Amino acid sequence: MNILILGSGGREHALAYKIAQSKQCKKLFVAPGNAGTANLATNLTVNPNDFDQVKDLVITHQIEMLIVGPEDPLVNGIQDFFASDKALQHVHLIGPSKEGARLEGSKERAKEFMQNHQIPTAAYQSFNASQVNEAKKFLTQLKPPYVLKADGLAAGKGVLIIEDLKEAENALDEMLTQQKFGEASSKVVIEEFLDGIELSVFVLTDGKNYKILPNAKDYKRIGEGDTGLNTGGMGAISPVPFADENFMKHVEEDIVQPTIHGLQKENINYKGFVFIGLMKVGDKAKVIEYNVRMGDPETEVVLPRIESDLLEALSALKEQKLNQINLQISPSSATTLMLVSGGYPEAYEKGKNITGLDQVGNDAIVFHAGTKADGNQILTNGGRVLAITAVGNDFKDALKISYKYGKIIDFEGKYYRTDLGKDLEEFIN
Numbered sequence: 001m002n003i004l005i006l007g008s009g010g011r012e013h014a015l016a017y018k019i020a021q022s023k024q025c026k027k028l029f030v031a032p033g034n035a036g037t038a039n040l041a042t043n044l045t046v047n048p049n050d051f052d053q054v055k056d057l058v059i060t061h062q063i064e065m066l067i068v069g070p071e072d073p074l075v076n077g078i079q080d081f082f083a084s085d086k087a088l089q090h091v092h093l094i095g096p097s098k099e100g101a102r103l104e105g106s107k108e109r110a111k112e113f114m115q116n117h118q119i120p121t122a123a124y125q126s127f128n129a130s131q132v133n134e135a136k137k138f139l140t141q142l143k144p145p146y147v148l149k150a151d152g153l154a155a156g157k158g159v160l161i162i163e164d165l166k167e168a169e170n171a172l173d174e175m176l177t178q179q180k181f182g183e184a185s186s187k188v189v190i191e192e193f194l195d196g197i198e199l200s201v202f203v204l205t206d207g208k209n210y211k212i213l214p215n216a217k218d219y220k221r222i223g224e225g226d227t228g229l230n231t232g233g234m235g236a237i238s239p240v241p242f243a244d245e246n247f248m249k250h251v252e253e254d255i256v257q258p259t260i261h262g263l264q265k266e267n268i269n270y271k272g273f274v275f276i277g278l279m280k281v282g283d284k285a286k287v288i289e290y291n292v293r294m295g296d297p298e299t300e301v302v303l304p305r306i307e308s309d310l311l312e313a314l315s316a317l318k319e320q321k322l323n324q325i326n327l328q329i330s331p332s333s334a335t336t337l338m339l340v341s342g343g344y345p346e347a348y349e350k351g352k353n354i355t356g357l358d359q360v361g362n363d364a365i366v367f368h369a370g371t372k373a374d375g376n377q378i379l380t381n382g383g384r385v386l387a388i389t390a391v392g393n394d395f396k397d398a399l400k401i402s403y404k405y406g407k408i409i410d411f412e413g414k415y416y417r418t419d420l421g422k423d424l425e426e427f428i429n
């Protein structure tokens, strides 16, 4: 089978790494890809949101499966574009329809979906620009901190958590009437603050059947102890030690099953990944958000723990035969450490020479996030540069390896968090 993966980050490198191992994989392409994917696959130039360009690649390279890495092509309707074009209808696209992708593309839609299907989530109300006064009144009925969310996609910046009521009111004005996040904040969801510990659960579904993939914890903030600005993710650990069997049974019964049934009841075409962001409050989980794709850097720890052929499982989505697949998950722990460019997530420089990659042994896998090849050199080409994944008996063993190479691999301005897993130590013996 000829396969094309759309995207260019660590997630796409990890997907390529896993798919390339399958006997069913004939030719593998990544578009646009990075210097890491170039070692496993053929990189092709494309703008993933220009569907005519994607179509040209699919036809030229006789692609049979298209795996959509990031959310924006899905939210923009790439699945519907393929389904409605006779020349593309045969292509097995991994990712939901535009309607399905609204679970990530609109916070209000996600909340309505959860409410319709009795899926536990924070209490909320949503408001548009003509309802600023009602929105402010609603704020006064809540206890601080106040959680304000731009309805649409805002590159991970659309959620504000504010202690002070006055500041929250000002932020509401900025979002609703001054379009702080552009069109994305023409509606705002205000919700109850959930005090707990976060984790992510990943599900593969054919719209009828589902498989729960390894869960993971992401480190979102730039600074030690989860401080400073939000990033795409500074590292991840799988499995999450506090997500024990009982907790995961509750998540499966009260969140995963109603989610899949909800998709079915609403006749939503969904063949792909569901990434469920959860807050564990006491013993119970509440959904913070849905994403309609895999996480990054979570993919870099989730996929290395899947022992079965992922391509076989993805193929089974086409005829809704995922129930016939048996996924073997490794009991080991996987960790990934993100090396980022100095200044990230704000302004940073690119084009720095990366050294030390040749010293990485077979005890780790270095997934490229933002890199580009220049002759024999590998240069930085993004905020997040490399994700160093290792596997061990527990997350501490794995982290030792990730950090060993985090020191060895170098580039000007390199930064990484040194506290991954510290928050999880209390949950292990």
Ligand code: AMP
Pocket (backbone or CB within 6 Å): 122, 147, 156, 159, 161, 191, 192, 193, 194, 195, 198, 220, 277, 288, 289
């Ligand atoms: P989201 O973009 O919805 O994932 O939100 C970004 C981050 O804001 C989440 O990862 C949480 O850390 C935090 N967050 C979102 N909603 C809530 C909430 N209701 N209570 C507490 N924290 C929240």
Ligand code: GLY
Pocket (backbone or CB within 6 Å): 218, 232, 233, 291, 294, 295, 296, 297, 298
């Ligand atoms: N690491 C969080 C995300 O992929 O959205």
